[in-house]
Amino acid sequence: MKYYLVILFCYMQNVQCNYTFETKYADIVIDHFSYTRNDTFKLKYLINETFWSDGNPVFFYTGNEGDIELFAQNTGFIMELARKFSALVVYCEHRYYGSSLPFGNLSYTNPKYLGYLSSEQALLDFVDVIDILQKSKYGSDGPLPVIAFGGSYGGMLSAWMRIKYPASVLGAIAASAPIWQFTNLTPCGIFNLITTLVYASTPKTFDCSVPIKNLWPAIRRVTKTSEGMAWLSSTWKLCDNITKPADVDKLIDDVIDAIVNVAMMNYPYPTNFVAELPAYPVSAICSNLKDYKTYLKDDKKLITSFVKAFDIYTNYSGNANCNSFSGTPSLGDTGWDFQSCTEMVMPMCSEENDMFETAPWDIQAVSEQCLKDFGVKPRNPSEVILQYGGKNLKYASNIVFSNGLLDPWSGGGVLSNITRTVTAIVIPEGAHHLDLRGSNPADPPSVIRARKFHADSIRGWLQDFYN
Amino acid sequence: MKYYLVILFCYMQNVQCNYTFETKYADIVIDHFSYTRNDTFKLKYLINETFWSDGNPVFFYTGNEGDIELFAQNTGFIMELARKFSALVVYCEHRYYGSSLPFGNLSYTNPKYLGYLSSEQALLDFVDVIDILQKSKYGSDGPLPVIAFGGSYGGMLSAWMRIKYPASVLGAIAASAPIWQFTNLTPCGIFNLITTLVYASTPKTFDCSVPIKNLWPAIRRVTKTSEGMAWLSSTWKLCDNITKPADVDKLIDDVIDAIVNVAMMNYPYPTNFVAELPAYPVSAICSNLKDYKTYLKDDKKLITSFVKAFDIYTNYSGNANCNSFSGTPSLGDTGWDFQSCTEMVMPMCSEENDMFETAPWDIQAVSEQCLKDFGVKPRNPSEVILQYGGKNLKYASNIVFSNGLLDPWSGGGVLSNITRTVTAIVIPEGAHHLDLRGSNPADPPSVIRARKFHADSIRGWLQDFYN
Numbered sequence: 001m002k003y004y005l006v007i008l009f010c011y012m013q014n015v016q017c018n019y020t021f022e023t024k025y026a027d028i029v030i031d032h033f034s035y036t037r038n039d040t041f042k043l044k045y046l047i048n049e050t051f052w053s054d055g056n057p058v059f060f061y062t063g064n065e066g067d068i069e070l071f072a073q074n075t076g077f078i079m080e081l082a083r084k085f086s087a088l089v090v091y092c093e094h095r096y097y098g099s100s101l102p103f104g105n106l107s108y109t110n111p112k113y114l115g116y117l118s119s120e121q122a123l124l125d126f127v128d129v130i131d132i133l134q135k136s137k138y139g140s141d142g143p144l145p146v147i148a149f150g151g152s153y154g155g156m157l158s159a160w161m162r163i164k165y166p167a168s169v170l171g172a173i174a175a176s177a178p179i180w181q182f183t184n185l186t187p188c189g190i191f192n193l194i195t196t197l198v199y200a201s202t203p204k205t206f207d208c209s210v211p212i213k214n215l216w217p218a219i220r221r222v223t224k225t226s227e228g229m230a231w232l233s234s235t236w237k238l239c240d241n242i243t244k245p246a247d248v249d250k251l252i253d254d255v256i257d258a259i260v261n262v263a264m265m266n267y268p269y270p271t272n273f274v275a276e277l278p279a280y281p282v283s284a285i286c287s288n289l290k291d292y293k294t295y296l297k298d299d300k301k302l303i304t305s306f307v308k309a310f311d312i313y314t315n316y317s318g319n320a321n322c323n324s325f326s327g328t329p330s331l332g333d334t335g336w337d338f339q340s341c342t343e344m345v346m347p348m349c350s351e352e353n354d355m356f357e358t359a360p361w362d363i364q365a366v367s368e369q370c371l372k373d374f375g376v377k378p379r380n381p382s383e384v385i386l387q388y389g390g391k392n393l394k395y396a397s398n399i400v401f402s403n404g405l406l407d408p409w410s411g412g413g414v415l416s417n418i419t420r421t422v423t424a425i426v427i428p429e430g431a432h433h434l435d436l437r438g439s440n441p442a443d444p445p446s447v448i449r450a451r452k453f454h455a456d457s458i459r460g461w462l463q464d465f466y467n
Numbered sequence: 468m469k470y471y472l473v474i475l476f477c478y479m480q481n482v483q484c485n486y487t488f489e490t491k492y493a494d495i496v497i498d499h500f501s502y503t504r505n506d507t508f509k510l511k512y513l514i515n516e517t518f519w520s521d522g523n524p525v526f527f528y529t530g531n532e533g534d535i536e537l538f539a540q541n542t543g544f545i546m547e548l549a550r551k552f553s554a555l556v557v558y559c560e561h562r563y564y565g566s567s568l569p570f571g572n573l574s575y576t577n578p579k580y581l582g583y584l585s586s587e588q589a590l591l592d593f594v595d596v597i598d599i600l601q602k603s604k605y606g607s608d609g610p611l612p613v614i615a616f617g618g619s620y621g622g623m624l625s626a627w628m629r630i631k632y633p634a635s636v637l638g639a640i641a642a643s644a645p646i647w648q649f650t651n652l653t654p655c656g657i658f659n660l661i662t663t664l665v666y667a668s669t670p671k672t673f674d675c676s677v678p679i680k681n682l683w684p685a686i687r688r689v690t691k692t693s694e695g696m697a698w699l700s701s702t703w704k705l706c707d708n709i710t711k712p713a714d715v716d717k718l719i720d721d722v723i724d725a726i727v728n729v730a731m732m733n734y735p736y737p738t739n740f741v742a743e744l745p746a747y748p749v750s751a752i753c754s755n756l757k758d759y760k761t762y763l764k765d766d767k768k769l770i771t772s773f774v775k776a777f778d779i780y781t782n783y784s785g786n787a788n789c790n791s792f793s794g795t796p797s798l799g800d801t802g803w804d805f806q807s808c809t810e811m812v813m814p815m816c817s818e819e820n821d822m823f824e825t826a827p828w829d830i831q832a833v834s835e836q837c838l839k840d841f842g843v844k845p846r847n848p849s850e851v852i853l854q855y856g857g858k859n860l861k862y863a864s865n866i867v868f869s870n871g872l873l874d875p876w877s878g879g880g881v882l883s884n885i886t887r888t889v890t891a892i893v894i895p896e897g898a899h900h901l902d903l904r905g906s907n908p909a910d911p912p913s914v915i916r917a918r919k920f921h922a923d924s925i926r927g928w929l930q931d932f933y934n
Contacts, residue, residue, distance in 0.1 A: 033500040035809045035843050036582030115503030127853050164631060167856035342502045376502050386594050389634035397862050 019079050021046035021072060021091065026132055028095075030102045030116050032124040041102035043125055045092040046072050048079070049138075052088040057462060058133060058146045060169065061091040062126050062161055064154035065339070066331040068093035068100075071154065074273045076438020077451060078149055084455065085462075087147075088138055092129050094122050094157075097332040111375045114338055120387065123161055127168045145465045147458055148172040151433030152409065153336075153344075155401075160388050163396045171398030171461040173454050174414075175433035179401075181346040181412025183381035185390055188349035188361040190411030196354040198263045198406050203286045211292035212259065213355040215306055216252060218299035223248045231300070236307050239322035254325035255306075256356060258313050263408055264432035268442035274331065276316035279442065285309045341370030343387070345378045346412070397421040400457050402450050404430025425453045486546050488513035488539060488558065493599055495562075497569045497583050499591040508569035510592055512559040513539050515546070516605075519555040524929060525600060525613045527636065528558040529593050529628055531621035532806070533798040535560035535567075538621065541740045543905020544918060545616055551922065552929075554614075555605055559596050561589050561624075564799040578842045581805055587854065590628055594635045612932045614925055615639040618900030619876065620803075620811075622868075627855050630863045638865030638928040640921050641881075642900035646868075648813040648879025650848035652857055655816035655828040657878030663821040665730045665873050670753045678759035679726065680822040682773055683719060685766035690715045698767070703774050706789035721792035722773075723823060725780045730875055731899035735909035741798065743783040746909065752776045808837030810854070812845045813879070864888040867924050869917050871897025892920045 025042040046068055059078050063071060072091040082089045093100040096117040101107040108114055130146055138144060148169040150158030155177030162172040180186050200209040222228040223242060232251075233241040242248060261274050266282045278284045288309035295301035307323075314323035340346065345366070350356035367377040389396075393414070401414035404427045417423045427435060429444035435451055492509040513535055526545050530538060539558040549556045560567040563584040568574040575581055597613055605611060615636040617625035622644030629639040647653050667676040689695040690709065699718075700708040709715060728741050729748045736746045745751045755776035762768035774790075781790035807813065812833070817823035834844040856863075860881070868881035871894045884890045894902060896911035902918055 029846060031501060033585055033587045034498060034582045035585065036579050038843065038846065112503050115501045118500055118502065120500045124853075131849065131853055165853075165856070166862040167859035168853065376505065379496060379505065382598065386591075386598055386632075386635065389632070392634035395633040395864050 019048060019072065019076070021048045021089075026125075026129050028125050028128050032121055041095070041100070043093060043095060043100045043129065044068060044098060045090055045129055047091075048082070048089040051079075051082045051086055052138070053086045055141055055144070056086040056088070057170075057458075058130070058138070058144050059085075059087045059089045060126070060130060060146050060148050061089075062122075062148050062150040062154050062157040063092050063094040063097070064150065064152055064157065065094060065097055065333075065336040067098035069098070070273070070331070071151070074271075075149070075151065075436045077436045077454075080438060081451075081455060081458070085458065088133075088144075090129070090133065092126055094154075095125055096335045108334060108338075114374065115376070117335060117338055118343060119157060119160065119339070119384075122157060123164060126157070126161060127165050130168050145170040145462055147461070149175075149436070150177065151175040151436045152177065155433065159396075159399050159401065162399050163388060163393070166397070170465055171400075171458065173400050173402070173436075173458070175402045175436045176404060176407055176409050176413065177401060178346070178409040178412030179388065179414065180391065181409070182384055182390070183345065183347055185385065186347075186412045188347040189351040189354065191348055191408045192350045192354040192356050194406075194411050195260055195263050195408045196356075198266065198282060198408070199259070199286065199355065202266070202280075202282045203290065206286075206290055206292075208282075208286035208289055209355040211289045211296065211302065211305070214292075214296055214302060215255070216357045218302045219248065219252060222299050222303060232303065235300075235304060237322050239324040251325075252357070255310070258310060258325050260408060262313060263406070266406055266431040267434060267437070268429075268444065269440050271437075275313055278312055278316070281312060284312050338374050338376070341366075341374050341376055341378060343378075343384045345381050345384070347381075393418045393422055398457075398461050399423070400425060400454055402427065402433070402435050402454070404428075404432060404434055404447075406430060407432045423457065425450050486515060486539065486543070488515045488556075493592075493596050495592050495595050499588055508562070508567070510560060510562060510567045510596065511535060511565060512557055512596055514558075515549070515556040518546075518549045518553055519605070520553045522608055522611070523553040523555070524637075524925075525597070525605070525611050526552075526554045526556045527593070527597060527613050527615050528556075529589075529615050529617040529621050529624040530559050530561040530564070531617065531619055531624065532561060532564055532800075532803040534565035536565070537740070537798070538618070541738075542616070542618065542903045544903045544921075547905060548918075548922060548925070552925065555600075555611075557596070557600065559593055561621075562592055563802045575801060581841065582843075584802060584805055585810060586624060586627065586806075586851075589624060590631060593624070593628060594632050597635050612637040612929055614928070616642075616903070617644065618642040618903045619644065622900065626863075626866050626868065629866050630855060630860070633864070637932055638867075638925065640867050640869070640903075640925070642869045642903045643871060643874055643876050643880065644868060645813070645876045645879030646855065646881065647858065648876070649851055649857070650812065650814055652852065653814075653879045655814040656818040656821065658815055658875045659817045659821040659823050661873075661878050662727055662730050662875045663823075665733065665749060665875070666726070666753065666822065669733075669747075669749045670757065673753075673757055673759075675749075675753035675756055676822040678756045678763065678769065678772070681759075681763055681769060682722070683824045685769045686715065686719060689766050689770060699770065702767075702771060704789050706791040718792075719824070722777070725777060725792050727875060729780060730873070733873055733898040734901060734904070735896075735911065736907050738904075742780055745779055745783070748779060751779050805841050805843070808833075808841050808843055808845060810845075810851045812848050812851070814848075860885045860889055865924075865928050866890070867892060867921055869894065869900070869902050869921070871895075871899060871901055871914075873897060874899045890924065892917050 024045050024047055027040040028043045029040050031037055059082055068091050078089055096107060102116060103113040106113050134143055146169045148158035148161045155174035156179045158172040159174035159177055159179055161169045196209045199212060200207045223232055229242045242251060262281045265274055265277050269279045271277055289305055347361040349361040350359045370377045399422045401424045403410040403413040403415055414424050415426055427446045427450050429446050434447050491512050491514055494507040495510045496507050498504055526549055535558050545556055563574060569583055570580040573580050601610055613636045615625035615628045622641035623646050625639040626641035626644055626646055628636045663676045666679060667674045690699055696709045709718060732738060732741055732744050733749045738744055756772055814828040816828040817826045837844045866889045868891045870877040870880040870882055881891050882893055894913045894917050896913050901914050
């Protein structure tokens, strides 16, 4: 009841609730699949038993590339659902992220340490933690049904949990999980195309992708000279001054990341997930660009309008002395870069029909960069498809794939039903896994429907289980 | 047609046919699941395209613990079925056996080399070879349906292939696959109990388990003195003389292995799979023991009767100068011992109701021996259950589990249907994966039925595939 009031309070206040969790650590073997070593590490997981009563399910969040707390605080839907289902809620961190570092400070120093970072190892970490829960006081009356939840990469993991370990998890809610964003499964340009469409269609009165498409050549022209670089650094109050062409490339990459992040986080209320953002941040940014036609040919004026537009991303609080595009430090970018260099090789390209600089997918260049950065390179782009089955999901069961159609990642997602129990639900007005967030008065009807679909699916799986 | 005649010839001659295969090697990564190393090794596979025509299925044998040729020459059923289905036949060796040694001569010297011997790694080896086949000339008209076959550990692997990689194999025929011979899934004594029942019930006129149960104390009593040890060594013409108590233990272990092997290979015609054996070798051995009641209390007479009885196992050809209980060198016993020390931990015990010396299952003692032998010990007896789902096979599909009820391993097998497509067929008169052997006039009706069941199951899976 206390929690109910807290939730109601959060709801009325239009903010995400801060749920409290007990922090635990499991001893997990570093290498599940071979026997060249036998040592273990401490894997962190969070547990909340507020709503739980004997024999009821476990809602298990399969953590992704970051501190597990970040996901626990941005996935209020699970707590709300736990109340309805009297469920135990567990958020399990992903190895090599947050504080679950198998080799402590050495974890990221060398492939001989970092090499155990893989999705297959992570899945068995989750299987082991579920086994620990089943053998604990919670499972003392017999095995509990476990439902996996995850968003984004975490959603891929929750789907793969059910595909690979159906004896461990009864079903999976895989939100915004681009499990098909791999070689030969999805065209490489779709991600940037969706991002473009979001910016093109969000403002009611103009196509915001036009000024963005014109930004890149403007930056290139202005920064041809050192004076231009100095002007840009000073005008944008950049924390890291631009002094050479590589800095220009880096700035453009950062701005692209910001544009993509804003599309992913285009939630109908203010959030602080990947960055501090206002409600509908795409509209907020674009509102500063609506007069772009009057200065489209004036590079410096165009750039200046973006400086103002991006204030909400780089300096939302208004307190920063300089502008930086670095995202939340809770996300483990280096770890994800390594995963992208080994099995999570997701082809991405920009083509004529999108608003970015044209860039083909160049696996050769990616491989060379990976070798330079980490001493590894992608072995075989089919690896992840062979491992998890690619588009052949006919023999899986009890998975819901949800996707917001405003989410760039939806292009690599499962958008239509595969079988009677491997189903898809789309949220036309949704950004990146909006459905996993707690209820909010600003929620569009489609996300409310999606959450109901999740609850109904889980109810059906549980009925099968208890019969 | 030529092949048809060859098969007919084999059939009439009452022998297994010698099929010929092309030998190939695939470059396979040593560690599929981590990225601490990136090197590859040569995995051997055999291929026979005699019956194959475009678009027809691949019959893929998932090799077990030995030279792949041994299995290819003792699994004639697959070739006979290939003729009916116009199938391509592939026998794939299991890493660390035969000539598929990832580190050549070093492979068995140290856990740092031997540690990559695991079923999970082996399954992905098979997935990779199937991928190579699909991308070769055979798959040029689109993906081919692949049916996995295997017997014993190979049968476990073929079932697990379908469970874990349903996008790679359409279905699996898992013959005599004791996938439940693991901790808490099957009582540890059932294996020895079935062996006992086979010896008790096979001879029509007497219970042959009685003299066997009396053999062990007789050997113990006789070998209490050095004279007794010398007498036993000389009477049994042992290649390795018995001079100390540990030698006695070793002899008893060897005789138990022989008794078990003979039960497993209790085929209705002469075979040379694990050893050179006559038809119905259990009866052949027991026929020498039928008068046991007249000398049951005379230790030396009892032992002497076993010496004669075991002649068919230790010296079937009659040409050996001394008797040895070593099995076929084509089986990789050391590799299997390592696997039994890591994930394939199969609890075995002897109890009052069987014909062996009472011996509890002692995981502690096993662990210590493993540490001594290999520098590793079983991590967690649940590991293999968590990996493959244990008894929870409800969500798998397209697997036939076949078991001969005269096979000691049937105790750990799947003996009844799990779902509509995960089915079981028992062969009351069958020994260890008799159904995978080529047709023989001496085949009991139940094995003919089982083979028909396999063919019908495959036909159904293929119909689904082609629709």
